[in-house]
Amino acid sequence: MSGYVEGILVILLLNVVFAYAVYWPLAAGQLNLGVAGFVGVGAYLSAYLSNEYGISPYLACIGGGLVTFVFALIIAVPVLRTKGIYLALATFALGQVLQSLFLNLEVVGGAAGYPVIAYIGLTGIAVIAVAVFLVTAFLERTRFGLNMVAVHDDEAVSDLFGVNVRRYQALAFAIGAGFAGIGGGLYGHHFSYIEPQNYSILFSISVVLFVLLGGTQTVLGPLLGAVFFTLLPEVLRGSEEWRYAIFAVFIIVTMILRPQGLVTTFELRAVRRLFGGGGGGGGSGLGRRAHG
Amino acid sequence: MADAPVLRLDGVSKSFGGLDVIRNLSFEVARGQRTALIGPNGAGKSTVFNLVSGVYPVTAGRIRVNGQDITDVPSRLRMSRGVSRSFQNIRLVPHLSVLENVLIGQTPRISRLAEVLYPVRLVRNSHWKREAMGALERAGLAELAGSQVDDLPYGVQKQIEVARALLGGADVLLLDEPAAGLNPEETEELRERLRNIADQGTTLVVVEHDMQFVGALCEHVVVLDFGEKIAEGTPAEVRREPRVIEAYLGSDAE
Incomplete structure (x- = not known):
């Protein structure tokens, strides 16, 4: 596999992990614009754990994810008192606060950034990204979902x-x-360096953008959104500096023509029918729709 | 507790700001009875339902279900204490299939983590799905199990609401205008269905404007006007009551 293809695959898999980070709150009707902050928490925590204590980078990533989970559970108590646009603003502010925290934490390098010694390659990232997708897909089929x-x-x-x-x-x-948090840990351990500038609002917004592009009605939407968002700029690479303009036009046109996202319950049901499923016991009605 | 009334309100009052919506309301519903709560628009009928299901707290008075005081029980736990309800405006989950909406009705009986994490939307022939399908079959809706609810006619959605409300295992079912918006044929079907439900032991309390429907279904009627009980008895008795006639038609003296 060429270095170019491998590089693209890593970005794609990381984007899949970030996509499900945004999908879960959206599934409960929350727009989280502070996801970059949580990515940063996981990235710094796992990097610190593997750098300072020498624990396995995989364990460090999972541990970083767990701590981020608990941290968010505590943060949720005040933040989720707000609703709708105010919730989006509160999470936006939370992201900003976390970013400036990273900027001022000298123990992990502050503005100078933080090198990460241990390395996680494509295979490791792929295994964890697939696990994140499977956990989401399973939970969505449970009574919890x-x-x-x-x-x-x-x-x-x-x-x-x-x-x-x-x-x-x-x-x-x-x-x-x-x-x-898990995605943040993987990112740091693959690129061997993290800095506060990585965890800006721009990052949060692009993830939200491609999740909405893919659609939040079904568990496959975020996956498709991540694939499109990663691969389309590469496909358009031939047109040089125009590729981002073309990409932006594509996003706007999609939002006008398909505000519900690229893949919805309807398409999934059609595919199931094609393969003879869907009947018996009402197995259809797969997934959900978002009201935006 | 077998002799305790399924539902009992003692001196229940509710005010919003300075406005007394329910005033010192007391009545009892015996087990297995089919009771109607009637009254002119704005009499407070839906408010009574909201108080019993815990959507609003009471200002004064006590509410008991099966002899247990539920006045201070949070709304989330009231269904497991025995009270279930439907809504005046249909409140199904629009983005779930018919069967999945009925599965939601089982939630009050779910408590263990293993049940919460059970892939009920994945396993084809689980006992949960069989039970929900059974409920749909009894309602004559089995072939619609896989349809998305917001594509279905109004009358069908009302039937799904009733099927969902029944699966929580409640002893008393509050139905807010179940016949509103139904054509005569659908109304007839619904009445038969509610009779069957009552015969199987579920106590019914119905808010309804259609007096013919009330007369044909219910054996006990409580009449509200401006938040007060003005009459109670069989449909025939309350129809003769001068205060009821006055509340509905206005008094001659004016």
Whole structure:
């Protein structure tokens, strides 16, 4: 495999992990614009663990993800008191606070950045990215996932049917943050260097953008969004400096023509029918739709 | 507790700001009974449902289910204490299939982590799905199990709501205008279905404007006007009551 292809694959797999970090809160109806902050928490934590204590980089990444999960669960208590656009603003602010925290933490290099000694290659990233996808796909099929759709669509009714709405919202937020933390750890251990500038609002917005592009109705949407977002600029590479302009036009046109995203429940159902599934016991109705 | 009424309200009041919406309301619903809560628009019927299901806290008074005081129980836990309900405006989860909406009805009975993490949308023939399919079959909706709910006619969605509300294992089912917006044929079907549900032991409390429907379904009627109980009895009894006639038609003296 050429270095170029391998480089693209790594970016693609990392984007898949980040996509599910944004997908989980969206599945509960929350727009998290602070995902870069959680990516940074995971990146710094895991780098510190493997640099200073010499533990396996894989364990460091998973550990960093777990700590980010717990951190987000605590942060969720005040942050999730806000709703809608105010929640987006609160998470945006949280991302900014975390970024300036990294900038001022001298123990991990502050503005100068932090070198990461241990290395994780393509295979390791691929295994973890696939695991993140499978965990999401499984949870979405459980009663937990079913109740999450209910919470997304109608909080009052979910509550009356015994769903602890706040707990579900906090868990969606924290699971997303945990995946963000794992992704951050993988990024640091692959590129061997992290710096606060990586974890800006621009990063959060591009991930949200490609998840919405792919669609949040189904668990496959974020995957497709990540693939498009990573590969399309490469395909357009021939047109040199125009490729980002073309890419931007593509995104705008998609949002106009398909605000619900590229892949929805409808397409999945059609595919299932094609393969003779979908009948018997109402297995269809796969996934969910977002109201935006 | 077998002799305790399934639902009992004692001196329940509710004010919003300075406005008394429910005033000192007391009534009992016996086990297996089919009760109607009627009254002119704005009499407070839906508010009573919201108080019993815990959407709003009461200002005063106590609410008991199966003899247990549930006045301070959070809304989330009331279904497992025995009260289930449907809504005046349909409140199904629009992005789930019919079967999945009915599966939501089982949530009050779920407590263990293993049950929460059970892949109920993946396993084809689980006991949860079989139970939900059974509920759909009894409602005559089995062939719609895989449809998305927001594509279905209004009357069908109402039936799904009832099927969902029943699966929580509640003793008393509150139905807010179940016949509203249904054509005569659908109304007839619904009445038969509710009779069957009551015969199987679920106590029904219905808010309804269609007096013919009430007369044909219910054996007990509580009449509200401006948040107060003005009459109670069989449909025939309350129909003769002068205060009821006055509340619905206005008094002659004016």
